[in-house]
Amino acid sequence: MTGNPADRAGAILEVDLAGIAANWRLLARRVEPVECAAVVKADAYGLGAALVAPALAAAGCRRFFVATMDEGIALRRVLPEAAEIAVFNGLLPGCADDFIEFGLVPVLNDPGQVADWRSAALRHRKGPAILHLDTGMARLGLTLREFDRLADASCRPDPIRWRALISHLACSDEPEHPLNRTQLERFIAARRCLSHVPASLAASSGIFLGPEFHFDLVRPGAALYGVNPQPGCPNPMRQIVRLKGRILQIREVDRGQSVGYGASHVMAAPGRLATVAVGYADGWLRSVSQHGSGRVGGKRVPLLGRVSMDLMVFDVSGVDPAFVRPGGFIELLHEEYGVDAAAADAGTIGYEILTALGRRYLRTYSGAPRQC
Ligand SMILES: *Cc1c(COP(=O)(O)O)cnc(C)c1O
Numbered sequence: 001m002t003g004n005p006a007d008r009a010g011a012i013l014e015v016d017l018a019g020i021a022a023n024w025r026l027l028a029r030r031v032e033p034v035e036c037a038a039v040v041k042a043d044a045y046g047l048g049a050a051l052v053a054p055a056l057a058a059a060g061c062r063r064f065f066v067a068t069m070d071e072g073i074a075l076r077r078v079l080p081e082a083a084e085i086a087v088f089n090g091l092l093p094g095c096a097d098d099f100i101e102f103g104l105v106p107v108l109n110d111p112g113q114v115a116d117w118r119s120a121a122l123r124h125r126k127g128p129a130i131l132h133l134d135t136g137m138a139r140l141g142l143t144l145r146e147f148d149r150l151a152d153a154s155c156r157p158d159p160i161r162w163r164a165l166i167s168h169l170a171c172s173d174e175p176e177h178p179l180n181r182t183q184l185e186r187f188i189a190a191r192r193c194l195s196h197v198p199a200s201l202a203a204s205s206g207i208f209l210g211p212e213f214h215f216d217l218v219r220p221g222a223a224l225y226g227v228n229p230q231p232g233c234p235n236p237m238r239q240i241v242r243l244k245g246r247i248l249q250i251r252e253v254d255r256g257q258s259v260g261y262g263a264s265h266v267m268a269a270p271g272r273l274a275t276v277a278v279g280y281a282d283g284w285l286r287s288v289s290q291h292g293s294g295r296v297g298g299k300r301v302p303l304l305g306r307v308s309m310d311l312m313v314f315d316v317s318g319v320d321p322a323f324v325r326p327g328g329f330i331e332l333l334h335e336e337y338g339v340d341a342a343a344a345d346a347g348t349i350g351y352e353i354l355t356a357l358g359r360r361y362l363r364t365y366s367g368a369p370r371q372c
Contacts, residue, residue: 009362010277010310011245012329015047018367019240021059023224026236027207028060034214037063039203039221041071041088046283046355047225047241050078051365056224057083058369065107065219069095072104084163086130090140096120100127105163107132109140114150114160121159128161131194135167135186135201136179144186151193162197164217165190172205172213173231180209191215204229227350228340239338241354243361244329245278245294250316259313260305264290271317274301276330279310282358284332285346292345294330295337297323301330 028036044052121127134141171177198216204223228235292303339350
């Protein structure tokens with residue numbers, strides 16, 4: 001293969017690893033002396049866990065959370081042995097020995113998983129695990145009743161080495177929501193039964209509900225990657241992704257010309273259009289059709305018509321033609337239009353914008369820690 005991949009890429013995604021580390025440090029300082037973990041599930045929210053997690057480890061992070069065992073196995077290969085990797089989705093039947101072999105910590109979500117892990121811990125003479133208590137989300141974790149039963153039995157010697165007791169908030173991005181306090185009170189009450197075990201309730205937004213939500217360990221994910229943990233307030237986090245889409249073609253069009261599938265946009269005046277090599281197959285959600293935008297030559301340019309699978313069209317009539325030429329770029333994510341802004345235009349949340357980011361993008365990483 002000859003040539004530079006950057007020359008033929010349809011889009012370039014730049015990930016700022018130093019920015020992610022800075023975001024982690026900002027949260028870690030905010031909760032001090034409480035420990036700050038990092039959630040790197042779904043390939044670090046789509047940004048590449050193999051590079052993101054070591055950058056966080058170099059910044060001082062010691063505890064990592066993933067969703068699945070396979071994510072944990074992949075992460076084990078790139079993190080120092082001392083780093084703890086916990087798997088939110090828990091212990092599937094028949095997987096206990098693999099958890100031990102790969103040095104992963106299961107988050108145990110029901111009494112059956114606790115029983116399975118107990119026998120594995122006896123067999124292997126080790127068994128670190130995290131216990132997940134459901135305080136109001138009805139998703140994963142032991143119910144309060146199941147937890148009470150377990151706590152009664154936990155006076156007996158237990159082969160499981162409990163690394164943490166966790167619960168997860170359903171509404172932490174809405175500070176006034178009454179469920180936050182209800183979950184907090186339930187967690188405090190339950191915690192008394194396992195008072196020697198470090199407790200963790202807050203993810204990104206939970207950190208901003210105040211110190212009483214911090215306990216011993218916080219587990220941010222989205223905020224590390226630039227999502228605003230306090231929607232509606234100024235975002236304290238750095239934007240860490242930039243995305244630019246390649247201009248494939250420029251055309252002049254007449255008034256009355258329709259643009260794209262369904263002819264959903266019709267030009268009200270003559271204009272100049274730029275066709276860009278990013279579409280919904282790249283995770284640029286079709287729901288931004290008609291109201292998305294990009295930036296070129298410092299100017300905002302509206303997206304016209306529908307997003308296609310591999311393409312979309314911008315109105316660049318108002319931009320100096322020197323800035324818009326085939327082979328050039330239109331910026332799709334940048335410091336003034338971050339993942340939350342894109343999410344607002346797509347009718348979704350920043351989390352989905354990040355995890356949808358396409359596999360066809362040429363990815364470049366800056367600010368990687370120096371290897372020692
Ligand atoms: C995803 C997740 C987190 C991280 O949440 P963010 O809102 O991305 O910070 C923390 N804890 C649990 C249980 C999760 O599932």
